[in-house]
Amino acid sequence: MKSQKSIDPAALELLPKAALDGVETVWDRYEAQQPQCGFGSLGVCCRHCVQGPCRIDPFGNGPKAGICGASADVIVTRNLLRQVAGGAAAHVDHAYEAVEALELAAKGNINYSIADETKLQQIARGLGLEVSDKNKADLALEVVEAAYADLANHGSKPVQWLMVNAPKERIAVWQSLGILPRNPDREIREAMHQTTMGMDADPVNLVLSTAKQGLVDGYSGLKLATDMQDILFGTPTPVVTEANLGVLKEDCVNLIVHGHVPLLSEKIVFWAGKLQEEAILAGAKGIQVSGVCCSGNEVLMRNRIPLAANYLAQELAIITGAIDAMVVDVQCIMPSLAKVASCYHTELITTMPIVKIPGATHVPFTLEGADDTAQVIVRKAITAYGRRNSKKIHIPNYKQKIVAGFSVEAIVSALSAVNPNQPLKPLVDNIVNGNIFGVVATVGCNNVKATQDIVHVELVKELVRNNVLVVATGCSAHALAKAGFMNSEGTETYAGEGLKAVLTAIGQAAGLGTPLPPVLHMGSCVDNSRIGDLVTALAGYLNVDSASLPVAASAPEPQHEKALSIGTWAVTMGLTTHLGVVPPVLGSKAVTELLTNGLSDVIGGKFYVETDPLKAAQGLLEDIRSKRQKLGLPC
Incomplete structure (x- = not known):
């Protein structure tokens, strides 16, 4: 086991405080899990049907195949394919929501604008669309239609977002291997089917299918989401700010945005700026918005919002005692946050229908009601500021x-x-x-x-x-x-x-x-x-x-x-x-x-x-x- 939990001095300063406050952290839970299952760590545990779970003896003395006859090679590759498909699903779902937001914004149905017309035109040209003499709303709808076409493709035509953005030499390689993806949702569904009991038992074929899921992720997840978000919120340019828990301010309302989707966090930043006076009336000097994980990266790039912490330190942000509200959207959110927040005055706020945590406050987020939701959340942070226990506050003085x-x-x-x-x-x-x-x-x-x-x-x-x-x-x-x-x-x-x-x-x-x-x-x-x-x-x-x-x-x-x-x-x-x-x-x-x-x-x-x-x-x-x-x- 490693001898040190972190090299971040802010984390090392807060871990003893967590122990004194009686708060369990991710490091405590990791130690409680030792020793971790060796079969799972090696990838030779299979739970894909209810005859199991089956596990292969990696030393060759015990079982050499699962009940159905699957070998270690098959079990390992099936598990890997499912994991990669799960990651692709997370990014494709993210991208779909961004496409939907651009559609509604272009139609004027939600209070989001098209911030980067140049990027919109660049993407449209790449898709082979005519851009001259079109207003940005109409052009955006054509781009949206092209994105939806990929997501609803019922034929064998490859994903268009890949074909117009990937290196041509790479496309030729992928085509020769038969791994060019079609409809991303279909590919993810097929991967789940391919890895069920009684299906593919060829490790090489399973690895090639894993590579196809990588392409689904790269172009129908990552690339599509970034393109949509740049059109909506602007393509980032260099900004100067700070990073680490020292960005928190003891005399301000501290509101953390955490997760991955900027559709809500952009609105949080906007309304935090608008509601500064309400924070001052509550006794604070203002509102400090900071970021954790990738929601933090998104609002950093476009709004100079400082970074508070990455994944492992999300609990430590609350343990400072200075966080009035942490609002989360999707991905990389520890369920433990609710228990940690209950030890302090912090309001943990979930927002998405697929991310609910017992003990947290759920404020439903919709694109149509984004401004109202953001105002509710910012005001909950302001209210929580009045419940602070000054004896529990300790902000490490580390930032870059x-x-x-x-x-x-x-x-x-x-x-x-x-x-x-x-x-x-x-x-x-x-x-x-x-x-x-x-x-x-x-x-x-x-x-x-x-x-x-x-x-x-x-x-x-x-x-x-x-x-x-x-x-x-x-x-x-x-x-x-x-x-x-x-x-x-x-x-x-x-x-x-x-x-x-x-x-x-x-x-x-x-x-x-x-x-x-x-x-x-x-x-x-x-x-x-x-x-x-x-x-x-x-x-x-x-x-x-x-x-x-x-x-x-x-x-x-x-x-x-x-x-x-x-x-x-x-x-x-x-x-x-x-x-x-x-x-x-x-x-x-x-x-x-x-x-x-x-x-x-x-x-x-x-x-x-x-x-x-x-x-x-x-x-x-x-x-x-x-x-x-x-x-x-x-x-």
């Missing part, structure tokens, strides 16, 4: 300045200051000459099996020291923001000389007066599509397959099914994808070999599992070095 909001458009804009005609050329030139050795995307979660944030931070510290440009999303972005990798001081402290020179030159050319950060914050979990867009743009500029680029991905501390589906999509893009926590596949040597080696022969990418962050960094550097050699670039 961060520069965030690097959409692909923002990156291209910064590069345009160096070369207006070919903005990608400065980036490519510096990759070619070795000033930038390569690019690594870090994504995903915290996992209590690892010391909080350590794999993210130590991995990236080693990468940027070796002149690797890092882009980050999700809870990885939180971890790196808290550790000081998302400001110009981080460039001076951590970046290798080549990377530092490039970031300094771009920052100066863009008129910032300081270097760009060594880690570029690209958004929330669904915004991994921005990383895909950047990879696609680089591959297109160089006219090579994305699998040939000196680019890799890492989920340093994955815990959610979504992280596995995102990672699978990255592998289908041809990228070596590091996992810093061992996934439940080691019960099958053949499947492990297929995922970490054999896949690269047919799809270009592979998984790379390494729990030691320094060893992981060296493995990624070696992968980038190999790709540079194949391209004839200096190493």
Whole structure:
């Protein structure tokens, strides 16, 4: 078992307070679960029918097949396919709600505007739509119709969002393997059917179906959701704010937005601004909105809202005693929050029909009633402020300045200051000459099996020291923001000389007066599509397959099914994808070999599992070095 729970000083300061307050945390529950089931950890436990559960003896002395005859290889791959399909389902459901919101906004049925007409036109052109002489509402409805067509496709035509956005060389590979997705809902349904009792028993076929789910996630989940949200709320540009629990203010109403969908959190931010006077009348100096997980990333990028905590520290935010209300939407929300909130004055507010927690207050959210719901929630936070117990308040004095909001458009804009005609050329030139050795995307979660944030931070510290440009999303972005990798001081402290020179030159050319950060914050979990867009743009500029680029991905501390589906999509893009926590596949040597080696022969990418962050960094550097050699670039 790991010796330390976190490397975040704010978390380490609050854990003793949790013990004194008699509050159980995620770390306590993890210790109570020890030892965890070895069969489940290896992926050789099957519960897909009621003859079981069945489990395979990984040492070969006990059962070698389930009651139906399924081998360890089959059980492991069935379980993996279901997990990846679950992650894809979460992102596709998110995307569908964003499409629905754009439709209602375009029709004038809800109080949301179309904030980015330029992005709308860009997406419409990519879909082959005529944009001239059309108002933005009519054009938005045509884009919505195209999105709904993917979601209601009853034929064999591939998902249009994939066909117009993915690298052409990749599409050819996927087509040859028979994994181009059709209707995303149909593919997820088929995966559930394929993994029921009496169905597919071919591990290779199951792994290919898993790859198809990665594509469902990448284009009908991540890409579609990001596109819709950018049209509705605006494409992010760099903003300056702060990260970690020190952003909370003892003399203000503290309201946390937590989850993943900005449809409500954007309204919370708006009405918190409008209702400041009511907070002042209640005795506060105002209202401080802060973010947890990806709802935090969304409102950070567009509204400069500070980040309070990532996944593992969500309970600790309440344990500060200073949170008046935490409003949650979907995904990564610990059911324990209600019990933790009951020890303080905090109002925990659920909002979605598929996320209800006993002990929380449920305030139903609808698009039509979004403004009313947001006002109710903000006023509940103001009311809760009056119930505070000052003796229970302790806000750790830790926070870091961060520069965030690097959409692909923002990156291209910064590069345009160096070369207006070919903005990608400065980036490519510096990759070619070795000033930038390569690019690594870090994504995903915290996992209590690892010391909080350590794999993210130590991995990236080693990468940027070796002149690797890092882009980050999700809870990885939180971890790196808290550790000081998302400001110009981080460039001076951590970046290798080549990377530092490039970031300094771009920052100066863009008129910032300081270097760009060594880690570029690209958004929330669904915004991994921005990383895909950047990879696609680089591959297109160089006219090579994305699998040939000196680019890799890492989920340093994955815990959610979504992280596995995102990672699978990255592998289908041809990228070596590091996992810093061992996934439940080691019960099958053949499947492990297929995922970490054999896949690269047919799809270009592979998984790379390494729990030691320094060893992981060296493995990624070696992968980038190999790709540079194949391209004839200096190493």
